[in-house]
Amino acid sequence: MNRASALIACLALAACAPKPIVATHTADWRAVVTAADRTKLHDWRQAFIEALAQARTTNAADVAKEGALLDPDAALGGPIPNGMYRCRVIKLGAKTPGMLNYVSYPAFSCRVQAEHGIQGFAKLTGSQRPVGLIFPGDQLRQVFLGTITLGDEVRAMQYGNDPDRDVAAFVERIGDARWRMVIPRPAFESRTDVIELVPAT
Numbered sequence: 001m002n003r004a005s006a007l008i009a010c011l012a013l014a015a016c017a018p019k020p021i022v023a024t025h026t027a028d029w030r031a032v033v034t035a036a037d038r039t040k041l042h043d044w045r046q047a048f049i050e051a052l053a054q055a056r057t058t059n060a061a062d063v064a065k066e067g068a069l070l071d072p073d074a075a076l077g078g079p080i081p082n083g084m085y086r087c088r089v090i091k092l093g094a095k096t097p098g099m100l101n102y103v104s105y106p107a108f109s110c111r112v113q114a115e116h117g118i119q120g121f122a123k124l125t126g127s128q129r130p131v132g133l134i135f136p137g138d139q140l141r142q143v144f145l146g147t148i149t150l151g152d153e154v155r156a157m158q159y160g161n162d163p164d165r166d167v168a169a170f171v172e173r174i175g176d177a178r179w180r181m182v183i184p185r186p187a188f189e190s191r192t193d194v195i196e197l198v199p200a201t
Helices: 003-016 035-042 044-065
Strands: 083-094 102-104 108-115 118-123 128-135 141-150 166-175 178-184 190-199
Touching (some): 035 044, 044 083, 044 178, 044 190, 108 190, 118 141, 128 166
Antiparallel strands (some): 083 108, 141 166, 178 190
16 A cells, blocks of 8 residues: 555544544533533532422322332432443423423433543433543532434434533432433423433442
């Protein structure tokens, strides 16, 4: 292969290579968050409270039995360790009329691992799978920024390219070996999503 052919081959490979979920390698989430997601994170508690109120109108007992998982003020501080997790999604508050105010899914498989000097998160199974990065936050929580892969898609979109696929969340420890992701105002179905994360055994 001559030099010109080699260059063309390299360029073709580069063009086909998957783009990183977050374009800029940084440990500062504020450097990459979209304006829309910055607003969602800023207003997360109000979104959580509104979604809970809506869920309680039809599923008060279900909300109550979840305890700290659905308590907006349950964060205890402490980053989530790398490893495999069982992750259970609860959707709170119907986004549009006719949808359910409360949906709890069985646990799926998720992974947290070292990535670009911070942490990567991926929900590995299920029809809606958040994939992205967990950034350092404050003393109580970390910040997740990523995108949703749907159905049989095998490659995640790059964060910031489609607001309907972008996901912003806080990651919080809420007990011994128990964490949650709070996703305020997701694009689909619900007012707030909460993902419970417990280590896989």
